């Protein structure tokens with residue numbers, strides 16, 4: 001059993017597999033993003049989600065109005081306060097998503113080998129023969145033989161509510177399709193995916209812009225998930241827009257790659273974006289099944305080398321209705337970690353699933369097991385080689401901190417940072433222990449009032465593998481004199497001890513600036 005991503009050089013003792021894992025304060029280094037909805041919006045459930053390891057909450061504006069999402073977010077804030085677990089907020093756009101309009105919400109039955117017409121005429125009632133859609137350019141975009149997929153929002157693939165259509169004929173603005181399987185479309189929202197077809201709609205729609213500039217601004221969103229990102233220009237335009245929205249100039253843009261168009265422009269998109277979401281729900285139907293794993297591995301590698309966080313979606317769909325993942329899903333979660341994901345995004349599982357808390361907990365446990373056998377040594381060498389020489393000073397410091405921490409078996413790395421850059425660079429080298437990133441607030445002014453930076457930077461590390469933020473007291477001056485360094489370090493150590501990640505006699509690696517010099521120091525605790 002030899003795989004370069006695994007640290008299993010010796011044949012492992014089978015009995016050791018059965019040894020129970022030690023529980024720790026941090027369920028896993030890998031982060032979990034939960035999509036919030038009907039089954040995950042009470043304060044009680046949200047508290048459970050936070051305690052079991054969700055550190056980013058995703059609000060998907062493909063459905064639901066601003067008021068509904070606000071109620072959920074307000075409950076989340078209550079849960080954050082009572083559990084004392086930080087959680088970042090991600091707004092997910094609608095983008096050029098095609099949807100079936102079923103006003104009556106009556107169930108629609110489609111027969112295998114039956115014909116069904118997709119029409120932009122929304123005055124027509126949805127029925128077994130006609131499905132009205134929200135886009136009038138489909139007839140021009142597809143041709144006979146193309147594949148179109150219609151499924152329940154966040155379809156899991158195992159429902160009988162999704163249908164595979166083959167384009168049979170184009171008639172004016174209508175597209176007549178042959179249904180390849182029988183299905184009953186039940187529910188309020190159906191999305192439509194035309195495989196490998198360019199949809200001539202903007203990546204950021206008017207509705208998206210409105211939601212971002214109202215709901216997004218009010219809630220100071222940490223992340224914008226840019227659905228159906230297809231070009232680097234999509235990210236640049238979104239960035240321009242955010243810049244004009246006050247605090248949102250600090251919002252990070254995560255480009256969601258969901259189709260072949262995004263895959264084709266992946267390198268340029270990665271350069272512009274702050275992070276990437278590999279949206280396997282849609283990619284899994286846009287790509288031939290045998291190619292999905294290849295894109296996953298290649299894209300994660302590129303994100304890792306660029307030092308940008310990568311999020312993978314759709315890992316345990318079957319847990320929407322079940323307490324245990326399938327064997328394939330359980331293995332898939334572990335492989336996501338070994339392939340280099342920073343975070344796992346749960347969709348239907350937390351949104352409308354029966355077991356949101358249990359799902360987060362099980363995914364976290366699988367991630368933690370996989371992290372233990374991740375071949376950090378090989379990964380580290382590969383990354384150093386990729387970066388080449390000369391390294392920037394900061395990158396050299398960051399990689400040295402990780403190397404030192406592993407050599408002395410440190411229990412944590414404590415990294416001082418204001419912009420978050422140093423902590424992100426440490427995470428890039430995938431330390432095997434948690435990194436407490438102590439974000440030192442900086443005073444800023446817009447000539448009207450004073451405020452402190454740091455909150456965005458702290459929350460934005462909640463999506464990066466291994467980083468656990470702590471916001472330092474703003475009364476500590478930002479300049480790094482040795483007296484302030486010592487007092488902030490003491491607070492960080494106390495925080496680590498309270499959390500149970502640091503014990504007496506542990507070694508801790510600290511990365512900070514002393515005067516003008518960046519230093520990595522190793523401290524050994526007494527009691």
Ligand SMILES: Nc1ncnc2c1ncn2[C@@H]1O[C@H](COP(=O)(O)OP(=O)(O)O)[C@@H](O)[C@H]1O
Pocket residue numbers: 394397415416417418419420421422423440478479480485511512513514518519
């Ligand atoms: N307020 C601070 N006190 C002590 N050291 C700091 C502080 N802020 C950053 N550092 C250290 O300075 C170096 C540069 O880190 P970086 O995150 O790029 O800083 P900045 O926030 O100034 O961009 C790193 O070694 C980091 O640990």
Ligand SMILES: C=C(OP(=O)(O)O)C(=O)O
Pocket residue numbers: 060062092154227258278279280281282283313314347
């Ligand atoms: C998360 C996904 O997308 P959506 O925004 O449609 O839920 C996905 O396709 O994997």
Ligand SMILES: [K+]
Pocket residue numbers: 060061062092093094227
């Ligand atoms: K969406």
Ligand SMILES: [Mg+2]
Pocket residue numbers: 258279281282
């Ligand atoms: Mg999707």
